[in-house]
Amino acid sequence: MPSPAAVTTTLPHSGIREIVDLALSLDTPLVRLEIGEPDFPTPANIVEAAAAAGRRGASYVQASGIPPLRGALAEALGRRYDLDVPSSRVLVSHGAVHALDSVLRAVVAPGDAVMIPDPAWPNYEMQARLLGAEVVHYPMPAERGYLPDADEIRALVTPRTRAIVLNSPSNPTGALLPRHLVEEILRIAVEHDILVVSDEVYDEIVFDGAPVCAASIAPDHAVSVFSFSKTYAMTGWRVGYALVPEWLADPLTRVLESSISCLSSVNQAAALEAITGDQSAVARMREAYRARRDLAVGMLTEAGFDLVTPRGAFYLMVPLADGADSRAAALDLVTRGLSTAPGSAFGQGAPHALRLSLAASEESIRTGVGTLIAWHRETAGGLALEAETVRR
Template sequence: MPKPSPYAAQLAGSGIRAIMERARRAPGPVVSLHIGEPGFPTPPHVGDAIAEAQARGETGYAPSAGLPALRDAISAKLASANDLALRSERVVVTAGGTQALHLGLTVVLRPGDDVLVPDPGWPNAGGIVRLLAARPRGYPLRKANGFLPDVDELARLVGPRTRAILVNSPANPVATVLDGPLLERLVRLAHERDLWILSDECYEAFTFDGPHVSTARADPDGRVLTCFSFSKTHGMTGLRVGYLVLPEVLAPLAVRAQEAMLACVGTPVQYGALAALTGPQDHVDRARTAYLRRRDEALELLRATAVPYAHPAGAYYLWLRVHTSDTTSFAVRLLDEQRVAVAPGRAFGDHGEGWVRLSLAAPAADLVTGIERLVAFGAEAGSSRHA
C-alpha cells in the first residue's frame, strides 16, 4: 500500500479539542472556559440575509475571490476601521480566518521554508505550515517581556530558510495587543531580511486598553498579508467566512489558488457577511462591553489570590500561571475532579507549559465559579506535592 502524506502524518491532535471532547462526555454540568467561541449568538439580521439569499435562489457558485459587493464592503471597512485604503481587488473572501491563513501561506511558501510562529500561539498555524511542507519555528513570548515579541530575539532566529513571520494581535492565547511602534519594528525586520509577514487579526474588534492597529499600516513595500474573520466579531464561527488582504503582486495568485482550493465560499453566507458589515453594529459593542466587564471582574478576583496572570489587553482570554510541569494532566484532573474545563497551555506550544487559557466569552457567573475552583484546586495540588 502507498504511504500517506508525511506532512499530514506529522500533525498532532489538538489539546484543546481533546479537552472539549472529554467535557462533552463528562457526567453532569461542566463550567466551560476552554472554548474560543463568542459568547453571543449570530445577529438576527445576518441570519435574515442568509435566508433571503436562499429564498432568491442565490445558491450557485460565487466568484472565487468573493461577491463583488462583499469585497467592496470589506474595502470600505478596511478604510474606516483599519486605516487601510486599498482596492477591493486585493481582498479574497475565505472560509473563515483559518482558511485565510492557509491561503496566504500557500502563495508565499516553498517546500522546506521556515516560518517563525508565536510560542505560545494558536496551534492551527503550525499545522497549516506543516501541511504546506514547510517548518514552523517558534519564537518565544515570555512573561518577562509582557508576552510580546522580542524583535532582537526574532532577528537572531531568522535563518537562511526563513521565509515568513506570523504575528497575532490581539493574541490568542496570551491576550496581548501589539502597538504601532512594535509593529513598525517587526515590519522593518521583515524588510531588512526580505521576509513576508502574515498578520492574524481575527480578534481586531476586541481591545480593552487601546486601539487595534493593523500591521499593514506599517508596511511601505507590500510584504504584509492580513487575515480577518467574521467569526469572533459577529458571532459567526459556524458560518465560516473570513477574508485575506494581500499585496497587489500576490492578489492574482491568491484568487487562482482559491479557485483550486475551494472554488468559492458559500454564496448565502457571503450575503450574511455583507449584512454583518453594512447592518447594525450594536452587537459588536455589546460583546466588547461584556468581555471588558468580565475581564475586570476576573482580574479583581485574581488580585486577591496568588495566581500570576498575563494582563489581557485584547481578544477574550485569560492566561493564568499554574504550578505544574504538565498542564495537560492538570486540565484533565481539573475537569474530572472539579468539572471545570480550561485549555492546557501545552496545547499552544512549548512555552505555554505551566499556563492555562480561560475564555472571557463564558457567562460571568461561570467565569467566577471556574476561577474559584481552579484556584482552590491548584492550592490543593500544590499542598499534596509538598506533603
C-alpha cells in the same frame, strides 16, 4: 493498502481539541472555558439577511468573494485604519483559518522556514508543517507581557525564512502588540524580503490601546487576516477575509479556487449585512468581554495569582506552579467540572499555565474561576497531581 503521507502521521493533534472532545463526551455538568466560542447569538439582522439570500437561491460565485462584499470590506478597513484600499486587495475565505492556510500555500515551499510566536494558536505550526516547512519559534514569555522582541526575531532570520506570523490581539494570551513593535518587525521583513502574515481576527475586541493593521504599514510585505467569527459571533458561518499585497491577489485567488471553489453565497450575504448593517452588537459584546475579563482578573488577583492582564481578545493565561504539567492539570480539572485549555497546547512557551476562554457567561466565569482557585490551593498549583492523571 495505500499509506498516508508521512507528515500527517507525525502531526500532533491539537491539545485544545483533546479537552473539547473530552468535554463533549461527558454527561455530567461542566463549566466550559476551554474554547473560544462566543456565547452570544448571531445578531438577528445577519441571520435574516442569510435567510433572504437563501430564499432567493444560492449559487456558485467568485472564488475571491462576491464584489459587493469585497467592496464593503475595503470600505470598512479604510474607515477603521484610515486607508485607501482597493477591493482587489481584499479576498474572502472559508473562515480566517482558511485565509491563513491559503496565504502560506501561496508563498511557502518545502524547505522554507516559517517563524511563529510561542505561545501561539497551534494551527500556525500545523499548517506550516503540512507544507514541508521548517517551523522556527520566537519567544513571547510571560515576564515580557507575552510580547516578542524584535532583536530576537531578527537573530532567527535566515535566507530560508519565507514568512513571519504575528497574532495581535493574541490567542492564547490576549497580548496586544504596540504599533512601534509591529513597525520594527515589519522593517525586518522589508529588509529581508519576507512576508508578514498577521492574524488580526480579534481586532475589534480590544480593551486597552488600539489594534494595528500590519498590511497598512507595509502593504507589499504584509497580509492582515480578519474574521467575522469573533466580532459578530459568527463562528459557524465560516467567513474570513484578508487584506493582501497587490502582487499576491492573483496567486492567492488561484489557491482559493483550488481549495473551495467559492464560499457559500448565503454566508457571504450574511457577512455583507454584518459589515454594512447596525454595529451596535459589536460594541455590546466587546463591553461584555471587558466585564468578564475584569471579573476573572479580579477574582484571581485577589486569590494571589500573578497575572498578565489581557488587553484584547477574550482569553486569560493563568499560571500554575513552576514544574506543574498543564495537560495533567486540564485533565484533572475536567473531573472537577471545569474545562480549560492546557498551556502546552500552544507550544513550549507556557507549559505551566492554563488558558481560560472568557467567551462564556459571567455566571460560568465566576463558577469556573472559583473552581480553579480551590483546585489550585488543593493541588499546590498542580504539583500534587498523581502520576495517573498524566497518563490518561
